[in-house]
Amino acid sequence: MTGEIIETTAVESPAVAVAEIVIPGREGGHGHGGVATLLTAAAVVAAIIGFRAAVISGSASDSWQSALRTEVKRSAAAMEDVNSLYQTELPIAVRILQARAVQSELLAAAQQASGPTRAALVTEADVQGQLITALSSSSELATNSSYALDSGGLDLGKALADLRAQSPDLLALDPDGLESTGDELANKAQLTILALIPTSLAALFGVLAQPVRSRRRLLLGLGTVALAGGAVMAVAVEVLA
Amino acid sequence: MIAPDSAASLSAERRFDLVAAVLIGVIAVLAAVLSVAQMSSSQAANRADLEAARLAADLSARIAVSGQATDSALGLQQTALMLAIDATAREEAGVQYSDPASLAIGGAEQSAYDKLKAILAYTSDTTGGKPVDAYTAGLLNATTQQLVAEVQEQNHQVDLANAATSSEQRAVLGLSFLALAGVLTGLAAVLREGRGGRIALSAAGIMSAAAGLMAVLALV
Numbered sequence: 001m002t003g004e005i006i007e008t009t010a011v012e013s014p015a016v017a018v019a020e021i022v023i024p025g026r027e028g029g030h031g032h033g034g035v036a037t038l039l040t041a042a043a044v045v046a047a048i049i050g051f052r053a054a055v056i057s058g059s060a061s062d063s064w065q066s067a068l069r070t071e072v073k074r075s076a077a078a079m080e081d082v083n084s085l086y087q088t089e090l091p092i093a094v095r096i097l098q099a100r101a102v103q104s105e106l107l108a109a110a111q112q113a114s115g116p117t118r119a120a121l122v123t124e125a126d127v128q129g130q131l132i133t134a135l136s137s138s139s140e141l142a143t144n145s146s147y148a149l150d151s152g153g154l155d156l157g158k159a160l161a162d163l164r165a166q167s168p169d170l171l172a173l174d175p176d177g178l179e180s181t182g183d184e185l186a187n188k189a190q191l192t193i194l195a196l197i198p199t200s201l202a203a204l205f206g207v208l209a210q211p212v213r214s215r216r217r218l219l220l221g222l223g224t225v226a227l228a229g230g231a232v233m234a235v236a237v238e239v240l241a
Numbered sequence: 242m243i244a245p246d247s248a249a250s251l252s253a254e255r256r257f258d259l260v261a262a263v264l265i266g267v268i269a270v271l272a273a274v275l276s277v278a279q280m281s282s283s284q285a286a287n288r289a290d291l292e293a294a295r296l297a298a299d300l301s302a303r304i305a306v307s308g309q310a311t312d313s314a315l316g317l318q319q320t321a322l323m324l325a326i327d328a329t330a331r332e333e334a335g336v337q338y339s340d341p342a343s344l345a346i347g348g349a350e351q352s353a354y355d356k357l358k359a360i361l362a363y364t365s366d367t368t369g370g371k372p373v374d375a376y377t378a379g380l381l382n383a384t385t386q387q388l389v390a391e392v393q394e395q396n397h398q399v400d401l402a403n404a405a406t407s408s409e410q411r412a413v414l415g416l417s418f419l420a421l422a423g424v425l426t427g428l429a430a431v432l433r434e435g436r437g438g439r440i441a442l443s444a445a446g447i448m449s450a451a452a453g454l455m456a457v458l459a460l461v
Binding site: 042046050053054057060061064065067068071072074075076078079081082083086087090091094097098101102104105106108109113116117119120121124149151152153154155156157158160161164171175179182183186189190193194196197199200201203204205206207208210211212 | 259267274292309342
């Protein structure tokens, strides 16, 4: 109805300028299509950007979660190996080292002694010898010559390295690498979602183009540029990052 | 002729449309800004949470393994000392009961103690040494200072997670305000220029302003 009034009085009334700007449905589709297209395109691009950013962000979270799981797995494996060496193998090996040292000194003392003293020293040395024989079968640490130090001790570093090398897959666990991957993906997701800003500006220009008819062309142009900027930014991040 | 009041009405309607359009545009921009802030905060909170959990797991392992290495070294020293005590006891018994055999065995054990002490010291020194992998060596050789620094970093990550979660909550609150603003703008568009429409538009403006404030707070 308002449209009808203006149509009949437009030539006569100074209000024609106002009427030209504001009356919906009176513009005969001039520029309407542009606004609708720009807004629709902005909405579609924004939806794609948002979805893609969410997917990348989800992948980043997955990587971080994996880093945590891997960290727990790695530490559990290391603790298990250290436990095995220091709590199970080392006490027996040390007992063997002690028996060897005592036996060696007893035999040395026996060579200097005679009579019952010598017999007692030899007997005691034999006890240590039997102890060594009994325990040696259950201690690779004390019997494997590759773990023997020149000084007479045991190379726990080498023994632990060999123990760890028995499970190369556990030794190769790298939570830091997974975390870095997560960081890279998170960075990509943030750069991707930043493309929403120019896309939203396109929507802003598009919406303003509807009532501000006098600047519609300019606003639609700016909106198109902003939308293109957002789309290019999103594609560039996708390809380059 | 168009009546003057009709012209005024058209002008008011134009303003109404313009304000509604600006509001919709602002809502679109704020939605984008808040989405960026929400995702950024969410990721920061998520990462800091998981990093704190990682550090906690690493700390547990370091404390357990380095403690075990320390206990082992002490245990080796005790083993040697026990031999020395045994040697002394035998020698004393030999003197007390005039038993040359006990004295001789005690003397041999005393010599063995000196030897064993050196052997076990060399053995302890190889703990965490090459060719053990760097990670396991780090667990074995962790010092108290390193553990304290790691605890501080772990606490820092927890603080970061809390701060990021607060930012995320602000962003979500802003998005909620924005949703309300969108609904109110839609309502205003339906009611058009009039008291109801103006109230709805004003309320949408207030909600948008609140969302803008939340966006600033979330980003700061």
